[in-house]
Amino acid sequence: MASVSYENVTKRFAGDTLAVNNLSLDVKDTEFMVLVGPSGCGKSTALRMLAGLEDITEGEIKIGDKVVNDMPPRDRDIAMVFQSYALYPHMSVYDNMAFGLKMRGTPKAEIERRVTNAAEILELGPLLKRKPRQLSGGQRQRVALGRAIVREPQVFLLDEPLSNLDAKLRIQTRIELQKQHRALHATFIYVTHDQVEAMTMGDRIAVMRDGILQQVAPPREIYDNPANMYVAGFIGSPTMNFIPATVQGTTVKASGFELELPRAPGVEKGTLGIRPEALTERPKEGHAGLDLKVEVVEILGSDQFLYGTVGADAITARVDPNLKVEPGDRVRLGVDTRRLHLFDLETEKAIL
């Protein structure tokens, strides 16, 4: 049993800074949970409270069914990978990985078995005698991961472990981490500010902002049904188009176009949300559409993004890369009205 639960957890720093505000979150056993949000949103603090590196101001944190509020980090049966890796510079790779086991009084033979095993999985075998400063960034990252793996903990905590790697290595390591998660049968709690990491790795994603949990859901659900404008804008790239609109019955009106909603939202005003890929350059017969005045064209090979305006509103569309478009062109785009979102003007919560 290694579920983790936050129950109304609040963290207040000296000077009354509210880092985490009344967080309640249940992480299931063996789940890969991603905490995502911009810097300063409280995701790292939430993780550090679970690790025992920060005191909990209010509320309870449980690992399994034990309340760990007053338990020192060493008794929590967790392992943590830090953003800076935090390898001990004066110890060899082997000693770095063995440190946690030595501290727990594991027999020497067992330490050797586990370290060799982890080194094999992570291809660190030839590097065991080196010091951290003689390793590349990617190798250091793997040592940090290895140090966590040998401990065979119930819960792995990962605090932005990929942010110091270059783009290519980051993708490789991302895949490696997912494999490890499956192989280890442990609970992973992963903190990142990168929505791509969140979407690709998480069984579920918890989006945080200003210390407040915005939404917890599987990636698909977060993407298709964001709970509010913040989540809608944070997840997805390019970001969702937000257009101020007025509503009459099922008709929604923006400055440059009109669309029919699948059902009446029951408000008069709102913010319309359209993902760039909900716009298509092949409008179906009788489908609603809009005319985009194109200003910037970005071709990424597999995708083409058009940035332009409709009426007074800026709009981004994702279209077929083979479509020939020049800045200044007008393009007729169809809208998949099943994929429209409408947000309340005041609360920014999703209405539709």
Next chain:
Amino acid sequence: MAVAARSRQTKTEKPIWDRTAGRWIRIYIPLFLFILITLFPFYWMIVTSFKSDQELLDQNANPMFVVVPTLHHYQFLFFESHFAQWLLNTTIIAFASTGISLFCSVLAGYALARLRFKGANSIGWGIFITYLVPPTLLFLPLALLIKTFHLFNNLFALILTYPTFLIPFCTWLLIGYFKSIPRELEESALVDGATRLQAMFRIVVPLALPGILSAGMFAFTLSWGEFLYALIFMNDTQTKTLPVGIVQELIRGDDFFWGQLMAAALLASIPVALLYSFFVDYFVAGMTAGAVKG
């Protein structure tokens, strides 16, 4: 092609005479002068310590050289004076007070650098200000304490008073050093299963070793050469330290026995010089730590 390349290369370089002359003016001559000024007193000490009294007082002899070297003064120091006893006293006192100071400073410096407790900052400043109080002010109350505990003419008088200025100094130096060690290393150790003390002694202290050695060397040097407290608390010839013993016992009345004085001063400076030459690499690393991140 090759010719053109070579001419372009020589164009960017300065003429040979300029380079060598420049190096001499900027580097070698200032260094040479510096070394001359620094080492001359040592040379004088060495030369004088090997001269016989006769040669020393000969108005016509060249004072820069020894004509008939003699070990007479060294012999006197070791067999007819209490020099060996003073050397032993000084060594014991310096090691003991350095040890006590380092032990306290490592703990205090770590606590002030790392643990978040109320008043940590004020305590840090308090320690710094303690260091600024001059010994010439402190020796009166300290003398009273020494008297109360009947420690006059006892090595403990100095072993216990030197830390009063060594601990603030070392603590202040170590706070800076501990702060330069990333906090995450310790946090990682805590999560890995170490207690606070284990994290400190297994991770932080080994990494802070250059800083601790620097602090230790400073402490050792300061206690080795300390004069005021030693002068006041030690009156018995048997319990004197080197700086006081040499000055008080080797100058009799208004007679300066230069040969003995110089031999004693030379011998007294050797341990410190040896210490520095052993740890010079660590010492430099300790002094520059924190200047550059990494």
